[in-house]
Amino acid sequence: MSDSGSCHGAAPQTVNRKAGHYIALVGPPNAGKSTLFNRLTGLRQKVANFPGVTVEYHVGRVRDESGRDLFVVDLPGIYSMTPRSEDEKVTHDVLVGANLSLGKPDAIILILDSTNLQRHLVLAAPVLALGMPTLVVLNMADDLAARGGSVDPAALAKEIGAPVALISASTGEGVERVTHFLRGTGARPIAPAPKFVFPILQTLPARRRWAGRVGLQAGYTAPAPPEWTRRLDRVFLDAVAGPLIFLIVVLGVFQGIFTGAQPMMDGVEHLINWSGGLLGSYLPEGVFRSLLVEGVWGGVGSVVVFLPQILLLFLFIGILEDSGYLARAAVIADRTMARVGLQGKAFIPLLSAYACAVPAIMATRTIEDKRDRLATVLIAPFMTCSARLPIYTLLIAAFVPNTPLLGQFLGLQAAVLLGLYVLGFIAAVGTALLLRSSVLRHAKTMFVMELPPYRRPSVQTLLLRLMDRAVIFLQRAGTVILLVSVGLWILAHLPYENGKPPAIEQSIAGQIGRAVEPVILPLGFNWKIGIGLITSLAAREVIVGTLGTIYGIENAEKDSPPLIESLRKDLTPGGAYALMIFFAFAMQCFSTVAIVRRELGSWAWPTVQFAYMGFLAYFGALLTNQVWIAFR
């Protein structure tokens, strides 16, 4: 599982040098390194159609026929051997042997995009000059042929003195030549001498002239320009149609998250209720049944219901990323971002923070400027991550009537949800402005963004990614949320008096909740919500599970009513809106705190960030509830 695609910031693995050789995948951004890596190793590193997807090294294992292990390492893309950002530094360190846990690679697979061969060959010069055994892979052969381009790999190999393979990593065409090369490096110690000493070309213009000459010798015919990309860009970047399309897509998605996911969510909910009921009827009455039905089913089940909705959101983000539209969105957003002192590149991590802040914070590595990067890390947790979705959906369903606003196309519930997303964005942008005019003041930086051609998102890739997401979500439900639910159930049943558990208000959990109640009462929250706020420090969606458990225990005698109805009894509308505001701002996520610490290398920033966001959350919620009380 990739750490760039999950909600966990797993530390990178290492290779076992004794067990086998290791081969580094090197090349310019978006050339298809991760696609090839996945094909070779059977893993599922994140692949998407914009430069700068991979920001950390990832180790995969290939076992050849002799049973030897061979390691392949996927790396961030580089434009040259001079690193300018954190992700490029990762690759650079590996190539020069400065990465202590990996050491120097035994061989290199250099991946170039064959549809733009001559410019990509510019990178070949310094990489070949490293003198390591290198296979040059010309990727995207399918695209090259479709657009009428061609190249003679054998002639190119003769020109550069290294083997060349023309392949298509996404269709698998020609990949056996790469496997063949790997087998060669795996079976015998690698002879370090390439066929001839490569001339070291100092300047970029010199390298580009060399690349042009080599391309010519290799019979390279550049493909016709990508007509579809140009047509689509004329529409998507049009002064009027562009922003309009963007708006329609966004509104449509929010409505879709509500109405489209509903039948599936109802289905999951029925399944959980049914299985919980079944379990209850088979088990003898007693502590164990209560723990399982109220603690586990009530807690974990109420979170699992939201799986379809979260998958729908990921599907949408996946389509944006894979099609190439995201790079355009970054360009469109640059002007707005520039006003708050950020740059368009920051838009990509910020957008991926809509899924989860953890990979988003890692993705800031592509931002060259240190202060730009720091500012982006600090504001990313304000973006509405998918863990907030269950809380928002639940509260909206309980307290917001679904009045149609734009006919069938947009209802009030979807509009409130959209409003909360916008609020998160405004908080992020406002904080950026604040940082820029105080501690992170500096001159404007440069924005450069390469726009890849549009590609049709592959259904298979999208489905696999959704499956991975579902597994991660269920794992979290099965670990963090399960543990918290069980722990809470225990605390809600202690201390025993006269051999009987206390009423929940008198239990340890209840006492903790009532201890914080005075602080949160002005926000419209009672002690039950208080318990939820504490448990959700682990992860935001835990509050939903916690409320599920608490209401389950409270209603243990009767058939428990749906979560929504219990919430309506417990919260005023003012309190409900205050709770949404609280979660919009608060940094209730342990993984995010941990990744900020890791990426910025100190506890100071995450501490400040946590306090600042908590402050905003508390006073934002207070204001909301008090305004509601005043105008009721």
Added chain:
Amino acid sequence: MVDTSGRRSYPESAMQLSFNKGGGETLAQLRTGDRAYLHRLDLPEEMSQRLMELGFLPGTIVVAAGSAPGGDPRIFRVDGSDIALRRDTASRLYISAQPLSEAELL
């Protein structure tokens, strides 16, 4: 320069002209659809190096391919790829209508 679809005119060019007095035309003045030879990058070393890696080498043909809604950033087609640049960066890239001479290339 060929003017194929010069639909827009840019109001800020007056300001930029006075700013670049004597320095010649820049990429920022190129209208959508126009092309020119890149002549010189007037940027700090690090920035010009990055742009050169992306294909903005002196002597290369650059085509103004479009822009974001609102006209900034602009998109340039250079050495086979489309690259977005802010207008203020583009206004530091000087162009010429003629190919560069051998001497200028080095």
